[in-house]
Amino acid sequence: MTQTTPTPDAEALADCVLCGEPTEYPASTRGATYCPVCEWQEAQRTACSG
Numbered sequence: 001m002t003q004t005t006p007t008p009d010a011e012a013l014a015d016c017v018l019c020g021e022p023t024e025y026p027a028s029t030r031g032a033t034y035c036p037v038c039e040w041q042e043a044q045r046t047a048c049s050g
């Protein structure tokens, strides 16, 4: 994607299932959605579970 499209419509974003912050995913996304912070934390938790 080299072209920047002027967001015509502010798409509704899903809320993070952990902290309730808006995520980068559209509300239509299925399953659990995480904000960048929680997503990172989940990744860390998964990486070093134990």
Ligand SMILES: [Zn+2]
Binding pocket: 016, 017, 018, 019, 020, 021, 034, 035, 036, 037, 038, 039
């Ligand atoms: Zn979050």
